[in-house]
């Protein structure tokens with residue numbers, strides 16, 4: 190795709206604000222921190238075809254931090270999987286777009302997620318299946334930094350390394366915040382890169398995970414690790430609520446927040462640079 194990624198990010202951010210704003214409440218912070226990653230994955234890196242969402246051998250994304258569903262939906266809609274108008278049905282009765290990702294409801298969603306820790310294990314299973322099939326897919330899975338406190342993450346990490354799943358690329362959204370407080374105050378995960386390395390993974394650390402060029406370089410590097418016999422973890426230093434200053438400033442209070450119509454307009458004006 191030849192689209193300008195910075196413009197794509199603006200479109201995705203605005204759609205996140207519009208659809209969560211239509212509902213009045215949602216996981217805004219952890220959606221906004223992921224926008225650059227999702228844009229680079231879906232508009233540049235992944236082998237996918239929105240016209241054939243079940244294409245054999247396609248790359249997969251498992252968003253293990255399933256509460257970021259609205260960011261994934263906004264990306265899928267902008268990439269042409271379904272009509273952007275559908276975004277306004279987010280989490281309403283009968284919708285195809287529940288607040289958390291559901292593979293049985295939404296075109297383009299490859300795994301149901303939301304119970305923190307589980308999605309990542311499912312991604313490991315998908316990567317193992319792809320290896321056994323030899324279909325050439327790369328499996329990407331996004332985990333939260335708070336989610337990284339889950340024991341299940343480390344069980345999956347150990348298994349993926351033991352099975353030499355070098356077709357698996359994990360990405361940690363290291364925004365330093367979880368529901369109630371900073372990750373370090375709740376249950377510190379530092380030094381995170383060393384932990385992944387000790388579990389047998391290649392590790393790529395990205396200083397600014399909200400910069401499309403840095404994210405793109407890291408994903409390309411991870412791709413080059415296919416054949417290394419090890420899975421790869423990209424640690425993205427991101428900002429929770431990135432792109433909307435009054436949301437960023439709220440810190441962990443932006444995790445699942447109420448938002449007024451007026452504030453949605455204010456957010457969109459800032460994103461568009463008006």
Ligand SMILES: Cc1ncc(C[n+]2csc(CCOP(=O)(O)OP(=O)(O)O)c2C)c(N)n1
Pocket residue numbers: 218219220254256303304305306332333334335336337362364366367368429444
């Ligand atoms: C097993 C489980 N426990 C608790 C929750 C509730 N919950 C949803 S998001 C969240 C915080 C996650 O923090 P983090 O992984 O850092 O996400 P982000 O900052 O990217 O939003 C919690 C506790 C859940 N979804 N699943």
Ligand SMILES: [Mg+2]
Pocket residue numbers: 333334335362363364365366367
């Ligand atoms: Mg976090």
